Amino acid sequence: MGKVTFRIWRGDKSGGSFNDYQAEVSEGMVVLDAVHQIQATQAPDLACRWNCKAGKCGSCSAEVNGKPRLMCMTRMDTLPHDQPVLIQPMKAFPIIRDLVTDVSWNYRVNKKIPPFKPRPPDAPDGTWRMGQEEVDRIQEFRKCIECFLCQNVCHVLRDHRRFGQTDTDGNLTSGKGPSEAELFGGPRFMIRVASLEMHPLDTVNRLPLLQKELNIGLCNITKCCTEVCPEHIHITDNGIIPLKERVVDEFYDPLMWAARKVGEALGIRRRKSLPIVKP
Amino acid sequence: MNIQTHEHDVIVIGAGGAGLRAAIEASAGGVSVGLVCKSLLGKAHTVMAEGGIAAALANVDERDNWKVHFADTMRGGQYVNNWRMAQIHAQEAPARVRELEAWGAVFDRTPDGRILQRNFGGHRYPRLAHVGDRTGLEMIRTLQDHGIHQGMAVYMECTIISLLKDGERVVGALGYYRENGRFVVFHAKAVVLATGGVGKAYKITSNSWEYTGDGHALAYHAGAELQDMEFVQFHPTGMVWPPSVRGILVTEGVRGEGGILVNSEGRRFMFDDIPENYRNQTAKDEEEGFRYCLGDKNANRPPELLTRDHVARCIRREVKEGRGSPHGGVFLDVSWMTKPGAFNNFKDPEFVRARIKDPVEHIKKKLPSMYHQFKELGGLDITKEPMEVGPTTHYIMGGIRVDAETQMSRVPGLFACGECACGINGANRLGGNSLSDLLVFGKRAGEFAAKYAKERSAGRINPQQVEQEMRSALAFLDSPLGQENPFQVQYDLQNVMQDLVGIVRTEGEMVKALERIEELKERAKRASAPGNREYNPGWHTCLDLRNLLTVSEAITRAAIERRESRGAQFREDYPEKKAEFGNRNTIISKGPNGEMQFRWEPIPEMPAELKRIIEEMK
Structure with missing residues (x-):
């Protein structure tokens, strides 16, 4: 298929520029193959994060011709060969070097989310019973491979910089950007919370977290996250919107508030999971 | 020594299934734990495991129990396994799987709401707890999201290059951060290696870049022994086309769901060569094999589900004798069941039709990642066309020689678990036994490393060595x-x-x-x-x-x-x-002059009770 030019961003947090490389393109090749070929033959210090090269680990996220993609799942035959293929690091996150960005902030958000806590076992042998149709819904969310492409394109994070900046040791730096209280959790962690909130066995209420710490209200449902998800998770429709409804019911709906108070007075336990909605 | 140093009781090197499970257990033991990952947390090779976790839960077939699982594992390993490890593994795997559910894992369900189990090569009964064909991801995410709340420190993108010793004892490790190349010392009373395999020593492999034999080599240089290193598993079904994806795994689950292997002449060649010790357990014809895949308890497994070593060699034979597919593999076909009249030749087609209403949807539901993988990387719809597959380096049965109960190597304070340790699998690993191995022996390594650490004071790091x-x-x-x-x-x-x-x-x-x-x-x-x-x-x-x-x-x-x-x-x-x-067993160790030494180690006599089990299950 011949030689193709790859225009790859090289640099670090102090700045950088695009460098052109030529690589031989063969049938079925993906962008990550070209990056590896360039690494092995022309630029051994070209930094790029990758692991499985099979679309399963979510490490090789980058922007290819301006589109946020997994490089291992972007076939060369889907890109024009007569112009340079532009490869840049994810824009929303701080640069480490070349195509590698600092995504450590995501791990700190994840740690804020209270872990799964199941109801007492259903059977004497310590096990539970759940129907497949009850778990179908959260199995969709649990397909997430944490590529953070959704975080990268979320305009609340990307354009309004509603996430913390970190120093090289991964600590939140003070004085820059929004305060911790104004941070937005981002789509990845909305669906992570959704996978817990809609888990048939879970007993923890994470709605206050969603409202106050992850600031779910900042999402205005533009669905950019859903569009880039390599696992085709319906992040907005099946995850964020139902969570927003729950938050509204919990904190802003006077009828629900009254009903809850009556229920509490009567000792009625709240139902945690909503009825199943087929995607 | 001007170098960043972290003090912990236990350091776990590697954050896949085994490392995470070890770190969780060590933390539960009340000691300070550091978890060192070569990549970002949650990206380890475990995410690529597809088929499931083998555990004799007996949710789908009540005849299953640890004894059958033990006998299957020993038969698959051709009896050079560490029988004690195979026994512990079979006995403890069910509890480890249930524990994952208690930590939030969401397995596929049986009609009565329990954990569903599927068929896999070499397992007599449906035994693999699974989540579609992305079980490894479910497992690692569950362990990760549980683990980060157990108080352990996590060091990401940090590669260990040497174990540090104080006399005979291991007292820490030296590594560097990828991000900035700065060195870091981990000073610990016990070290657990959970670094996975060696696939990157081969050209065609299903393994990720991290699989460079780090734990094997670190342990070897620190004085531990490597056992059974000759046993490298070539998974029979890796992708062969296009070239850039050559080696990527095609899960055994494809065959478990009724996928058949066919050569260029259209012949289902796996029926031609069935080893004697599996003959009683193998289907007589195609219909019986497929009924097995659909859960008929009276049917035997199709020959495609014979052990991986055997299937890989049969594929190689077909290719070598000129009956391969265009790109040097053979055909793996699930699309046959979507063809009109696919079941017409069966004596009882209604049995199948009652279980598969819509074959195309059935395939997509049971094998979502495979459908996706071939569609995106191979430009092929597996519900319409056969895949081309061939053997790919997948796993090493050999590894660091450890004590079956505690997972400690012969080097005091050095533990190993998961793929980098040796014992349970013998000469060939059964699919699904690795994920359960990670959990069972990860837990044990963490438990005994914590115990070891509690009983000792910290050793001294030698600055010259660093x-x-x-x-x-x-x-x-x-x-x-x-x-x-x-x-x-x-x-x-x-x-x-x-x-x-x-x-x-x-x-x-x-x-x-x-x-x-x-x-x-x-x-x-x-x-x-x-x-x-x-x-x-x-x-x-x-x-x-x-x-x-x-x-x-x-x-x-x-x-x-x-x-x-x-x-x-x-x-x-x-x-x-x-x-x-x-x-x-073969044993490799480092000699006094740095040369590689070889010796044989006799396998201890198996207790009569275990021998009896093997006899009964023959």
């Missing part, structure tokens, strides 16, 4: 010694191992491989990486090469000594299995 290791690592940066390209050296090593120590082996080729490895060792010393220490893949490859060369040599030496064919080791010059080799 200095020397750092100097030798930095020597590769713009090395004045020579200009070998580390990527090229790795590529050449992969070719040597693929061609000379691959799926079919001979003494002559392996002796040649040893010579080539010696040359490559010299070249690796002259490897040089331009640039600085910050996130420099060329430099990382220089350092990984040392480990790859060590494990490649160990594999080759052990494979030469085992002059027979057993499980994953197939010797063209010794094609028969020999009884005299059936009661011993």
